[in-house]
Amino acid sequence: MSTTGATDRGGRPALTSAHQLAAVAQALFVERGFEQTSVDDIAAAAGVSRRTFFRYFSTKADVLWVESPTEIATFRRLLDEAPATEPWRHAIIRTAPTALHHPPEERTWMLHRAQLLLTVPAVQEKAALRHDEWRRIATAFVARRRDTDEGDLVAIAAGHATLAATLGAHEYWIAHSDQDLPDLHGRFLDLLLPAD
Structure with missing residues (x-):
């Protein structure tokens, strides 16, 4: 799946796979709570744009089914x-x-x-x-x-x-x-x- 549009945030390399993005999201869910974690939080932690997140997943819950x-x-x-x-x-x-x-x-x-x-x-x-x-x-x-x-x-x-x-x-x-x-x-x- 394309990751065109991924950005480098804070010097971190942008993630390049749905699995990597899902791993970041799951770690945040466990640490902060599922409801308390937004797509923006996931995108920021992963070093990608919100738009890139939605290229991979329709909702934040979908990361669990990667x-x-x-x-x-x-x-x-x-x-x-x-x-x-x-x-x-x-x-x-x-x-x-x-x-x-x-x-x-x-x-x-x-x-x-x-x-x-x-x-x-x-x-x-x-x-x-x-x-x-x-x-x-x-x-x-x-x-x-x-x-x-x-x-x-x-x-x-x-x-x-x-x-x-x-x-x-x-x-x-x-x-x-x-x-x-x-x-x-x-x-x-x-x-x-x-x-x-």
Whole structure:
């Protein structure tokens, strides 16, 4: 995405990616509060113009979804590529943590995102659509593996369990951030996914 129009404020180099801008915004939200942080505050801290911010995001809450399309597409792709012989339950436990995994240098960004997603009401309202898509991907996968429609009881249960495990792992991680998030995610999935 273009960053034409970015400015250098206070000698700081202007940021060049949506992810970097999102990281700055999330840090401000955690430090000052979501409602107390304006787009102007984010732009100033990032060394870009207000106009540049809106080239990347429609609202300040949208910064939290900067990686969501990639994560969702990765989850769908990994399940599609799961070996036919791999039990559906094992496939979800293996792929869901992988789809949400980011490099160690993104740990602070991930922790900030989790804190905001689980504690800020204005953010939680927008989260519903992304959460629903995550759930539907798991439901559809289990239905295919069980050769049923998506109204199948086990498929629906698996979809909801996948979402609950994902949220639960992040909630636990916030309070135990010294632990490994992908490992926690896998453990939550193992606890909550139904047996076939």
